[in-house]
Amino acid sequence: MRHDLQAASRQGGLRFHHAARAGLGRILAAGWLTHGGMEGWRNLGHHAVALVVEGQGIYQDDSGVELPVSEGGLIFGFPGLRHYYRPLPGSVWTEFYLVFDGPVFGLWEQCGLLDRGMPVMQIQSADHWARQFEAVLGASGRPGTDPALLEVCRLQSVLAELLWQGTGRASGQEDLEWALRARAVLESDPLKNLSIEEVAEKFSMPVHAFRKKFARMVGESPARYRSVRIIDRACELMQTTSLLDKQIAERLGFCDEFYFSRRFREVTGKSPREFRAILPLGA
Numbered sequence: 001m002r003h004d005l006q007a008a009s010r011q012g013g014l015r016f017h018h019a020a021r022a023g024l025g026r027i028l029a030a031g032w033l034t035h036g037g038m039e040g041w042r043n044l045g046h047h048a049v050a051l052v053v054e055g056q057g058i059y060q061d062d063s064g065v066e067l068p069v070s071e072g073g074l075i076f077g078f079p080g081l082r083h084y085y086r087p088l089p090g091s092v093w094t095e096f097y098l099v100f101d102g103p104v105f106g107l108w109e110q111c112g113l114l115d116r117g118m119p120v121m122q123i124q125s126a127d128h129w130a131r132q133f134e135a136v137l138g139a140s141g142r143p144g145t146d147p148a149l150l151e152v153c154r155l156q157s158v159l160a161e162l163l164w165q166g167t168g169r170a171s172g173q174e175d176l177e178w179a180l181r182a183r184a185v186l187e188s189d190p191l192k193n194l195s196i197e198e199v200a201e202k203f204s205m206p207v208h209a210f211r212k213k214f215a216r217m218v219g220e221s222p223a224r225y226r227s228v229r230i231i232d233r234a235c236e237l238m239q240t241t242s243l244l245d246k247q248i249a250e251r252l253g254f255c256d257e258f259y260f261s262r263r264f265r266e267v268t269g270k271s272p273r274e275f276r277a278i279l280p281l282g283a
Contacts, residue, residue, distance in 0.1 A: 138150070187226070
């Protein structure tokens, strides 16, 4: 398979096309490079990803990170982060790359799904994932041919699968079990004044590492996850009991009805009164 990939890289070469703008984002450039790497330090000003299907090298960036890269290495580039990667002397290097931008990828960063502190991850089946990245561009294999929205959504799907299955972080099953345990702790008795520091301690992790891992696995911060689950419980009580807002606030550990109402609106976008108004009759 690698022979086919190298042939594709020689035939396809550098592919660059500014795709039409879309609300979520766009793919700016894509292509195969053989004897890749960079001539010097670079700041793209955009997000990027490069999948190494053959070769060994090194990655460095302005944050002080220096990491080895080998076959199956997935290198992430971030706007404003000056970086540099190159093959080792004598190493044959082949990569497939994508450059992209848009607000949706900024949101991925905010949620911790794309982490500047982890610019390189190691994956299995590099040939398989190279084909997945090529498929992001559609049948033509050229960025900008398909609508930008389709390309961006395909790319998000590939990245989501990679980040879930990434062997450089944890196996999918291990991640799933960890996330289930973390969620169970955060969903525990809302009357407990449970801090994120206490939860992180249960997992023998520094609090910042727990926050990052939880956000990557679940898609939101642990504090917000716990807050939303408590409001979910409030919604359930409104639909299945005749409890008043004050009683629900007390049951769920809020200091008073007014703070409960404020948090309820922050999460649902509606006040408790407005939420009750849209419930089916008899709820």
